[in-house]
Amino acid sequence: MIRSGVGPAGSPRIAATNPEDIVPADTRFLPADGHHNPALSTEDIESTHRAFAVRRDRCVAELTMRLLGIRWLRARLTVSHATLVIGAGEDMLAIELATASLRTAVPLLAKVLTGQTALRAELFPSLYFTSDDVDILDDSTVELVGQAEIAGSPRDLFLKGELRHIESDRVILWLRGMLPSPRRSPANGGRTARLLARRPVHVEFAAEFVR
Template sequence: MSDTEILYAVSDTGEPRIPGGYVLRRARCVVELSLRCARFPVLRGRFTATEGRFTIIDTAVFDADHEFVVVLDTASLRSRFFAKELTRHAAEFPDLVFSSRAVTLDGRAVEISGRVDLPSTTRALRLRGDLRYVDHERIVLWAKGILPPARRGPWIARRRIHVETAIEFIR
């Protein structure tokens, strides 16, 4: 069965009717970083998520924002090159946190504008993607974006880093 065969209820505003709190399922989470040259990935690395949550508010009832938070373990980065830059700070900064209260759900499309707390700074990150699977017990979210380059720091931080994620959230 392909993901396009999954149907779910949609409200009058186009948002899926799946309000509630969901937690990240650690075994079903991929967060991948890549540096690209001529649109092809030259260097890749993956993180392990330690925790996360996705809170979807029923906007027909409450006037509040959706919430999205994912905590990544810096020591888990599976790339020697990326890890070299981050593990220097792993003792004092063991987790990377991506958090957002600016989540837009439009049917299947999702846009998450948030911030990543890095060892030396906080950087903005906007992810765009879609809900691949939705039912009353779980949500599978796929999204990608680009972490803009820093003005200072090691050369790797001064490059555009592509971020791609696929996460399953469960109740």
């Protein structure tokens, strides 16, 4: 759905004094020119039901953990499928990520996290995020309330971002949010999994969707 609204006062959408506040280093390539460029208004794109599929060669899904605002662990996941529907009051987003694709710069950590003591990739080959509670503001800001499914366990997740480019057959979506730590550590988790489970996870997603 579309509703009126503006971004935070004094915080330009893209041309921020500190680009890290708006455009994370690993997702700034979407779009390549780094500028908000709406070929169509949000009213135009909301007027007709449109379903978009992700371009897998133009998407990034990144998870980070931070301490005092500093990233100390970063991981990437491969997007298997993603669908974005806009218009006619049926806005929704669905993302599927390949669990076994998780990779980090820390040797052997990905194997630990996708193994039987954490994400259990063999039993749960995919991670999911779905939302049918999507608000597109008139300044192209996007807010989503949805649910992430991680190793078979549902977790609520709020994401906020923007449509950075809008055309009748192409949109670029950027989102970020924070997945709170679970109330309980994984019962079958190893020491590393239990330690990481206590920390909130920052989520960033940027993708080009086409019809």
